[in-house]
Amino acid sequence: MNPIKNKRTVVLLSGGLDSATTLAMARDQGFECFALAVDYGQRHDSELEAARRITSRSDVSLKIVSVDLRAIGGSALTDDISVPTELEGGIPVTYVPARNTIMLSLALGYAEVLGADNIFIGVNAVDYSGYPDCRPEYIAAYQEMAGLATKAGVEGSRIQIHTPLINLTKAEIIRHGIELGVDYSLTVSCYQADSDGRACGICDSCRIRKQGFAEASIEDPTRYASVS
Amino acid sequence: MNPIKNKRTVVLLSGGLDSATTLAMARDQGFECFALAVDYGQRHDSELEAARRITSRSDVSLKIVSVDLRAIGGSALTDDISVPTELEGGIPVTYVPARNTIMLSLALGYAEVLGADNIFIGVNAVDYSGYPDCRPEYIAAYQEMAGLATKAGVEGSRIQIHTPLINLTKAEIIRHGIELGVDYSLTVSCYQADSDGRACGICDSCRIRKQGFAEASIEDPTRYASVS
Numbered sequence: 351m352n353p354i355k356n357k358r359t360v361v362l363l364s365g366g367l368d369s370a371t372t373l374a375m376a377r378d379q380g381f382e383c384f385a386l387a388v389d390y391g392q393r394h395d396s397e398l399e400a401a402r403r404i405t406s407r408s409d410v411s412l413k414i415v416s417v418d419l420r421a422i423g424g425s426a427l428t429d430d431i432s433v434p435t436e437l438e439g440g441i442p443v444t445y446v447p448a449r450n451t452i453m454l455s456l457a458l459g460y461a462e463v464l465g466a467d468n469i470f471i472g473v474n475a476v477d478y479s480g481y482p483d484c485r486p487e488y489i490a491a492y493q494e495m496a497g498l499a500t501k502a503g504v505e506g507s508r509i510q511i512h513t514p515l516i517n518l519t520k521a522e523i524i525r526h527g528i529e530l531g532v533d534y535s536l537t538v539s540c541y542q543a544d545s546d547g548r549a550c551g552i553c554d555s556c557r558i559r560k561q562g563f564a565e566a567s568i569e570d571p572t573r574y575a576s577v578s
Numbered sequence: 579m580n581p582i583k584n585k586r587t588v589v590l591l592s593g594g595l596d597s598a599t600t601l602a603m604a605r606d607q608g609f610e611c612f613a614l615a616v617d618y619g620q621r622h623d624s625e626l627e628a629a630r631r632i633t634s635r636s637d638v639s640l641k642i643v644s645v646d647l648r649a650i651g652g653s654a655l656t657d658d659i660s661v662p663t664e665l666e667g668g669i670p671v672t673y674v675p676a677r678n679t680i681m682l683s684l685a686l687g688y689a690e691v692l693g694a695d696n697i698f699i700g701v702n703a704v705d706y707s708g709y710p711d712c713r714p715e716y717i718a719a720y721q722e723m724a725g726l727a728t729k730a731g732v733e734g735s736r737i738q739i740h741t742p743l744i745n746l747t748k749a750e751i752i753r754h755g756i757e758l759g760v761d762y763s764l765t766v767s768c769y770q771a772d773s774d775g776r777a778c779g780i781c782d783s784c785r786i787r788k789q790g791f792a793e794a795s796i797e798d799p800t801r802y803a804s805v806s
Contacts, residue, residue, distance in 0.1 A: 386650075417645035422614075422688040448687035451727045455683040459676035460650040483727045491723035498716040499679045 355510055358382045359468035360457045363412070365400030366539040367559055368515055371527035372472035373410065375514045378530050381468065385412045386460050388453045390446065391420040396547040400538040407536065415456050419446060450483035454492055454511070461509060462500050470512045476519050489513055520562030528568060535571040548575040583738055586610045587696035588685045591640070593628030594767040595787055596743055599755035600700035601638065603742045606758050609696065613640045614688050616681045618674065619648040624775040628766040635764065643684050647674060678711035682720055682739070689737055690728050698740045704747050717741055748790030756796060763799040776803040 361376050363369045363385040376383050387401040398414065405412040450473060457469045473484040482488065489511055497508035515523050527534065539559045540549035549556050551574045563570035589604050591597045591613040604611050615629040626642065633640040678701060685697045701712040710716065717739055725736035743751050755762065767787045768777035777784050779802045791798035 413649060415646055415649045417684070418643055419687065421641055421643045422684070422691050446687075447690040448683055448727060451686055451723070452680070452683040455676055455680040456645070456650070458679055459647065459674075462675040463650050485726065488723070488726040491719070491726050495716070495719035495723045496679070498713065498719050499676060499711045 355467035356465070357468075358464060358466035359384070359470055359512070360461045360464065360466055361385050361410075361470040362453055362457050362472070363387050363401045363404065364472075365397040365402075365404065365537060366472075366555075367520075367527070367534060367537045367562075368472035368474060368523060368539075370400075370404050370532055370534070370537045371523050371530070372470050372514060373404065373408070374527060374530040374532045376470045376512070377408065377410075381470070383410050383470075384460070384464055384466065385410050386457050387412060387414045388456055389414055389416040390449070390452070391418050396538045396540075396543040396545065399547055400536060403536045407533070413460065415460075417452065417456070419449075419452070422447065448483070450481075450488075451492070454496075458496050458499065458509060467508075468510050468512060470514070472515050473513050474515045474518065474520075474523070476517065484516075486513075486516055489516070519565070520558055521565035524562050524566040524568055528566075533571075535573065539572075544575050546573075548573045550575060583695035584693070585696075586692060586694035587612070587698055587740070588689045588692065588694055589613050589638075589698040590681055590685050590700070591615050591629045591632065592700075593625040593630075593632065593765060594700075594783075595748075595755070595762060595765045595790075596700035596702060596751060596767075598628075598632050598760055598762070598765045599751050599758070600698050600742060601632065601636070602755055602758040602760045604698045604740070605636065605638075609698070611638050611698075612688070612692055612694065613638050614685050615640060615642045616684055617642055617644040618677070618680070619644075619646050624766045624768075624771040624773065627775055628764060631764045635761070641688065643688075645680065645684070647677075647680070650675065676711070678709075678716075679720070682724075686724050686727065686737060695736075696738050696740060698742070700743050701741050702743045702746065702748075702751070704745065712744075714741075714744055717744070747793070748786055749793035752790050752794040752796055756794075761799075763801065767800075772803050774801075776801045778803060 357380055359376055359381040361373045361383050363373055373383060385405050387398055389398055401412060461469055475484055475486055493511045538547045539555045541553040541555050542550050549572050560570060585608055587604055587609040589601045589611050591601055601611060613633050615626055617626055629640060689697055703712055703714055721739045766775045767783045769781040769783050770778050777800050788798060
């Protein structure tokens with residue numbers, strides 16, 4: 351049972367650099383894309399604004415699902431824990447418990463409603479800040495489970511989870527995106543961007559992003575809140 | 579790597595007969611229980627009221643997480659599709675896309691925050707109305723994925739998913755619950771209960787529940803909206 355999959359896909363879009371590149375790659379590969387952003391009560395609402403800008407420029411429909419992860423707590427991104435400014439060993443406090451598992455599950459439900467055989471997610475195992483749910487073995491196990499979870503699974507089809515960034519460095523992601531015409535000034539990666547979507551320049555995510563532009567020898571179009 | 583698991587658990591509680599019995603079983607087995615109800619925009623809010631009554635009677639903490647599944651649609655339980663009154667072949671329209679996958683994912687996040695090694699869920703493969711995400715092979719695949727998704731997985735521990743009802747008939751579930759002192763008059767199983775939590779008596783869920791009490795030879799304490 352390995353039926354030909356259709357070219358319809360849900361694309362998880364956070365509004366950051368990685369997911370904007372993932373969307374561009376899915377479109378470049380000829381997929382009919384339906385973007386899904388998850389509002390999990392993150393402190394940086396500017397992410398959702400970025401998702402809106404990115405999809406409206408590329409004429410892709412955007413669905414936003416709200417899930418209040420603050421109710422279960424446990425992360426600097428949803429709670430009143432300070433966002434760290436130094437890359438530390440191990441799993442950082444910005445890790446949102448089961449975040450990718452929850453986001454993929456919502457994407458799975460949406461894919462089932464759309465009759466889409468595919469999900470694109472911009473996880474990355476290279477510059478991944480130590481998140482357990484960005485590893486290839488996790489994605490493989492998720493796909494196995496998803497194949498059993500849905501009507502499609504019962505009927506012999508199965509969802510394919512695409513992770514085009516998983517083995518790319520941040521510099522390689524940026525180079526691919528630039529080739530595909532991604533406007534990175536629209537994206538927000540910062541863990542604590544201000545209400546205008548301007549980045550702090552000092553959190554983990556900003557540091558990884560900055561370094562990516564530097565290594566790719568591409569001018570960083572990020573709007574920073576101050577010189578940093 | 580098979581460390582001894584702690585006795586702390588998240589229990590998914592819908593307010594229905596199955597999950598109330600599952601909670602009673604987890605407590606009977608000596609688990610420290612943290613109930614989690616998911617408000618997925620269901621048409622029957624009385625479920626959540628039932629979850630509140632059940633936990634307050636048994637002195638268990640209840641966390642409610644909201645996720646707006648209406649945003650992605652696709653089910654008679656969240657959309658304006660009529661709830662069927664006859665058991666039909668195949669997967670019914672009351673199936674909520676990826677529902678158990680989404681609920682388990684939220685439970686996984688909560689378990690991680692609590693440091694709990696266990697999740698109890700009252701899925702049932704016997705009287706399960708044909709839902710793909712109630713099958714044992716689905717649960718096994720979920721557990722495999724969950725073991726890779728979290729900090730606990732990275733550190734060598736892993737979540738265990740307990741499904742004490744999976745091979746029981748509705749009558750057997752009811753007999754177990756009665757032995758453990760479950761007050762089924764507090765529970766609501768109906769897909770379209772009224773605002774006082776009174777059941778319709780004619781939807782799939784009501785019919786399966788009624789038949790369970792009849793087969794168990796136990797008087798049905800369900801409050802029905804009318805004689806049916």
